[in-house]
Structure formats: structure tokens, C-alpha cells
Amino acid sequence: MKTYGLKDIVEMKKQHPCGTNRWEIIRMGMDIRIKCGNCGHSVMLPRREFEKKMKRVLVSAQDTETKA
Template sequence: MVVYQVGDVVKMKKGHPCGSNEWEITRTGMDFGLKCLGCSRFVLVPRPKFEKAVRGIVSKTDTTRGQ
């Protein structure tokens, strides 16, 4: 099971109409809040749809910061 965190950058299977397919996670839970890195558009995606559409994590946030 992959753990997604706020601030992670993920690559999706389908591209956004702006041409980018990389998204930054801004919210996790039942829905995922995603911000397009190409045009800064914000969308909410239900968890099952997100987990099916994600191709992989491009970069992870540093979880050891602040300790």
C-alpha cells in the first residue's frame, strides 16, 4: 500500500488539458485535492478514482523536517 502525503508530486495516467500530467497533492482523505503543476488549477478527486489513475510518485515531501 502506497502512502500519499500532502506536498507529494504524482504523475497521472491521463494528462490535463494544459498538457501537464504532474500534480501536487494538497489534501488527503476521502477525496484528494490536487493542484496541476502546469496551470495551477485545483481539482478534487475521489480516493478510488485517484488510486486507479495515479502512475507513480515523482517526488516525496521530507517527513523528517521539524524534528
Template sequence: MVFSVGDIVQMKKTHPCGSNQWEILRVGIDFRIKCCGCGHMVMLPRVKFEKNVKKIVSGSKEEK
């Protein structure tokens, strides 16, 4: 899967706030994601992020 900044992804587990959708803020060796429910930001290593992503809900705003 190819991820880019601005993508909204659905994770396998829900966040304690009840949302399971996250916006990608930074892509690289580490991913910075923000919860779409409460706005909490988390940094994850690429391996852990890719393992926990279920699907891409919507593409980035930068796509043509």
C-alpha cells in the same frame, strides 16, 4: 501506495494544459490536487485518484 500532502504524482492521463504532474494538497476520503502546469485545482474521490496515479515523482517536503 502511501500518499501525503506535498507529494508530486504523475497521472496516467495528461491535463489539457499538457502537464501530467499534480501536487497533492489534501489527503483523506477525497484528494485535492493542483496541476503543476497551470495551477488548476481538482477534488477527486480516493478510489478514482488511486486508480489514475501512475507513480510518485517526488516526495513531500515534510519527509525526513
């Protein structure tokens, strides 16, 4: 299972129409809201659908907090 958390930057399988593939997780619960790293558009997906469409975590917010 892929592990991810709030404020993580993730890569999705399909590219956003604006041309980027970087998304930030801005809300977690039954649904997950992600925000495009380029244009700022946000999308809400059910958790199951998000897990299918997510490719990998690019930047973990937890790693960033421990370094600071």
C-alpha cells in the same frame, strides 16, 4: 499499494489539457484534491478514483523534509 502523502508531486495516467502530467497533492481525506503543476487548476477526486488514476509518486514531500 502505492504510498503517497500531502505535498507529494504525483504523475497521473492521463495528461491535463494544459499539457503537463505533474500534480501536487494539496488536501487528503475521504477525497483528495490535487493541483496542476503547470496552470494551477485544482481537482478533487474520491480516494478510490485517485488511486486508480495515479501512476507514480515523482517527488515525495517526506524525502524533501528529511534532506532539509
